[in-house]
Amino acid sequence: MTYGRELQVKENTFDVLVIGGGNAALCAAICARRAGARVLVIESATKDFRGGNSRHTRNFRYLHRSATEFVTGPYVEEEFWQDLRQVTGGETNEQLARLTIRASEDLAAWMAASGVRWQKPLSGTLHLARTNLFMLGGGKAMINAYYDTAAKLRVEIAYQTEVAELDVRDGEFFSACASRDGALQEFHAKSVVVASGGFEANIPWLKEYWGEAAENFIIRGTKNNQGRMLKELLQHGAKPVGDPRGCHAVALDARAPKFDGGIVTRLDSVPFGIVVNKQVKRFYDEGEDFWPKRYAIWGKLIADQTDQIAYSIVDSKAMAHFMPSVFPPVEASSIAELAAALGIDPRALTAVVDEFNRSVRAGRFDPGTLDDCRTEGLNPRKSHWAQSIDTPPYYGYPLRPGITFTYLGVTVNEQAQVIMQDERPAKNIFAAGEMMAGNILGKGYLGGFGLTIGSVFGRIAGREAARYAGF
Numbered sequence: 316m317t318y319g320r321e322l323q324v325k326e327n328t329f330d331v332l333v334i335g336g337g338n339a340a341l342c343a344a345i346c347a348r349r350a351g352a353r354v355l356v357i358e359s360a361t362k363d364f365r366g367g368n369s370r371h372t373r374n375f376r377y378l379h380r381s382a383t384e385f386v387t388g389p390y391v392e393e394e395f396w397q398d399l400r401q402v403t404g405g406e407t408n409e410q411l412a413r414l415t416i417r418a419s420e421d422l423a424a425w426m427a428a429s430g431v432r433w434q435k436p437l438s439g440t441l442h443l444a445r446t447n448l449f450m451l452g453g454g455k456a457m458i459n460a461y462y463d464t465a466a467k468l469r470v471e472i473a474y475q476t477e478v479a480e481l482d483v484r485d486g487e488f489f490s491a492c493a494s495r496d497g498a499l500q501e502f503h504a505k506s507v508v509v510a511s512g513g514f515e516a517n518i519p520w521l522k523e524y525w526g527e528a529a530e531n532f533i534i535r536g537t538k539n540n541q542g543r544m545l546k547e548l549l550q551h552g553a554k555p556v557g558d559p560r561g562c563h564a565v566a567l568d569a570r571a572p573k574f575d576g577g578i579v580t581r582l583d584s585v586p587f588g589i590v591v592n593k594q595v596k597r598f599y600d601e602g603e604d605f606w607p608k609r610y611a612i613w614g615k616l617i618a619d620q621t622d623q624i625a626y627s628i629v630d631s632k633a634m635a636h637f638m639p640s641v642f643p644p645v646e647a648s649s650i651a652e653l654a655a656a657l658g659i660d661p662r663a664l665t666a667v668v669d670e671f672n673r674s675v676r677a678g679r680f681d682p683g684t685l686d687d688c689r690t691e692g693l694n695p696r697k698s699h700w701a702q703s704i705d706t707p708p709y710y711g712y713p714l715r716p717g718i719t720f721t722y723l724g725v726t727v728n729e730q731a732q733v734i735m736q737d738e739r740p741a742k743n744i745f746a747a748g749e750m751m752a753g754n755i756l757g758k759g760y761l762g763g764f765g766l767t768i769g770s771v772f773g774r775i776a777g778r779e780a781a782r783y784a785g786f
Contacts, residue, residue, distance in 0.1 A: 329355045329471075330784040331777070332491060332504035334478050334544055335511035336360060337367030338454075338766060339748030341461035342773030343508040343780065345429060348468040350781035355502065356470060357493055359477040359511075359539045364575075365458065367512050368536035368720060368749070371577040372454035374447040375770065376763035377419040385433045388445040392416055395446075398761055402609075406757025414729055415755060418771040423448055425774070430460030442605045442683070447763040453578075454766075478511075478544060483551040486741040505784035506743035508776045509733075510769075513721035513749040514542020515562065516574065521718075524560045531623035533567050535581075535717045538574040545750060548725050553741070554734045557722035557753025563760050564614020566590075567717025568640040569624065582712050583637040585613060586700050587682075588629030589671055590714070592620040595654075595663035597671075602699035605685070611760030614716040625714040626657050628668065630706045636682050644710035653709045672703040720765065722753040731776035743783050745776035 331347040333340050336358025348354045358365050378395055382388045395416045399407060427433070432451040436444035443449075450457045465472065475495055482489040490503045514520045516538045521529035534540075549555055571580035585601050590613075592598055599616050603609050617625045628650075647653035654664035671693065678687030680702060690697045725733050725746050732740035733751075748769040755768055 327501060328503045329353050330505050330786065331355075331780045332357070332502055332507045333777075334491065334507065334509050335367065335748065336365045336472070337510065337512065337748060337769070338369035338372070338457070338461070339769035339773035339776075340508070340510035341458070341465060342770050343510055343745075343747055343777030344465055344470045345461065345468065346774045346777030347508070347781040347786075348465070348470045350778060351786040352781040352784050354470045355504070356465070356472045357476050357478055357491070357502070358472060358474050360474065360537065362474045364537070365462065365474065366454070367540060369458050369766070369769070370455050371536050372450075372457070372766050373578065374443060374449040374763045375419075375422065375766035376447045376761055377422050377767060378416055379420065379423070385435060385448055386445055387436050390446045399755075399764070402759035402761055403757050404759065408754045411727070411729065412755045415768055415771045418775075419767050422767070422770050426457070426770070429464045431457050432460075443762055481507075481544070481547045481551060483741075483744065486552065486735050486739060486744070488741070488744045506745065506780040508731075508745045508747060508780050509544050509548060509750055510747040510773060510776070511544045511750065512537070512540035512542075513724070514545055515540055515718045515721045517541045525618065528618055528623050531715060532564075532618065533569075533571050533576065533580075533715050533717045534574045535565070535567065535576055535578075535719050536574075540720070540749070542721070545724065548733060548744070548746070552735045552737075554726040554736045554738070555723060556726040556751070557724050557757065559723045561722030561753065561758055562615065563611050563719040563722075563756075563765065564618065565610050565717045565719065566613040566617060566625070566627070566714045568642050569713035569715040570642045571715070571717065576717075579641040581610075581717065582627055582640055582714060583610070584627045584629050584633065584639075584712060585610070587633035587636050587702075588627055588704060589667070589697070590625050590627050591659070591664065591667060592625050593622055593659065595660050595667055597667065597695060600695050600698055602689070602697045602701060610762070611719075613714075614718065617714055618716040623716055626659060627712040627714055628653070628664070628704060629710050630704045631708055631710070632702060632706045634710065640712060642712075644712055646708050646710055648707050648709070650704070650709055653711050657711045657713060668704050671697075672705060675701045675703050720749045720752065722756055722758070724749065724751045724753040727751045727754055727772070729775075730779045731772050732779070743780070745780050747772040747776040
């Protein structure tokens with residue numbers, strides 16, 4: 316078995332076993348190792364594709380009390396909490412949510428001490444320059460920094476190794492059976508941190524909740540997130556949390572690859588035009604709120620449409636206001652020509668655009684605020700950033716649901732211990748990241764908050780796992 320330190324490990328017994336290789340897992344591994352524990356990280360991906368969905372991230376949301384070189388202003392606890400409460404509709408565990416918010420305050424310093432570097436605030440439609448820190452080089456650079464730190468700490472890493480089964484008895488972990496190149500090996504540890512992601516890449520499992528619609532979903536991140544450890548924990552009596560159909564799902568360019576397309580395939584054009592389905596009907600308010608508070612509902616909205624397809628329609632005025640997809644837009648000199656190029660009814664799209672244009676009530680257009688450009692007498696309405704679609708050339712993007720991660724997970728407490736169905740905490744089983752995000756994200760999403768949850772609970776899980784192991 317080849318390990319991250321390029322050593323052949325002859326022993327199969329560790330203090331802390333970390334299952335997973337992304338942000339939450341590495342935070343756990345680093346914390347446990349700094350506490351003095353001998354740590355093994357098991358990553359199912361190859362070394363080149365290590366890091367799971369964390370490779371595709373670029374920023375995290377955190378509590379801070381003033382502007383810095385990297386954020387434009389303060390973001391205090393109560394505003395953070397109200398933002399989360401708004402997007403989740405109150406479907407969150409307030410105790411764990413506030414713990415996450417408060418613990419995020421020192422994340423920037425901790426991450427920097429672990430090799431992560433920051434970049435200056437970004438402008439534009441993301442509206443994140445005040446609330447979020449952006450990693451220089453994005454998630455890939457962050458993951459590489461963590462692995463470099465882990466190597467210096469002598470954390471042991473097993474790549475291309477997948478845990479198949481857990482030996483769990485009466486809420487206590489004893490060992491994990493893992494496979495590599497068809498050979499099985501058993502690893503024993505005093506405690507385990509499960510941080511191996513959700514089940515978003517497991518299409519058959521998604522189909523149990525979504526039916527055939529799941530065949531049309533695009534998975535933004537790693538194909539390795541099959542949910543095997545989530546299923547193992549649930550079968551061993553862990554208490555589930557979260558809606559099985561719940562997920563972080565965005566409007567993705569329909570031309571994206573099935574897996575691992577990442578952030579460059581996301582479409583941010585929605586607030587600056589209209590979105591229609593296959594029947595050429597609008598189905599939701601495109602300007603409901605700032606994009607970081609609403610972009611993660613659009614995947615599910617599209618998933619609910621016929622054939623899980625929709626179309627973003629904008630004119631040339633809008634093109635400067637959003638980050639384009641890696642794929643070029645479909646372009647035409649008229650709305651009818653655009654519809655034909657997209658494969659939808661030209662007469663119907665022309666009628667929809669005409670009705671929308673008639674309903675627009677002009678105001679002062681401002682992408683940086685909840686402006687007063689809205690529609691009147693239109694259902695569904697457009698609340699902000701409503702401008703007539705009247706300036707050729709016209710552009711369109713086909714949209715599919717882009718699944719980032721699923722919300723079904725395991726219940727945890729403030730020590731990141733997995734809670735069993737009898738409401739008792741497991742003795743030595745801890746969870747972090749997507750495995751437990753559903754405790755805090757009952758629905759909806761805040762831009763950059765998934766990485767925050769993973770970082771906070773990864774550190775807690777690593778610390779507590781090491782403590783249980785005697786460190």
